[in-house]
Amino acid sequence: MTDAGELARDALQQIHRAAVRHRDPELHRAANQIVRAAMSHGLDPGPVESYRPCPVCGAEPGQLCINVPGRPVDPGGMHPERTQPE
Known part of the structure; x- marks a missing residue:
């Protein structure tokens, strides 16, 4: 059975994918608010x-x-x- 944390991470990723598909910054902001709320309660929202x-x-x-000049990307x-969290 899937745990609640995994369900929440999957839901966040679905929101972000919908935001990408629809080019909707409001959906990204909503997902970021959920991430901040989860982190404030000590939960791991996963890599988004x-x-x-x-x-x-x-x-x-x-x-x-x-x-970009002077700004290389990290290994990931x-x-x-x-x-970084917003």
Whole structure:
């Protein structure tokens, strides 16, 4: 049986995927609010960084970051600013 944490992570990823598909920043903001709420209660929302737009290189949600002069990506393929909670 799937635990509640896994169900919540799956739901967050579904919200982010819908936001990418519909190009809806409000859905991204809603998912980010859920992530912050979960983290404030000590829950792990899982990796949802790739569904955020990158403030450094402009990578769209769902895409990996690209190197820009003086701003290489981390080993996971994203800029640190993208992976930090908002």
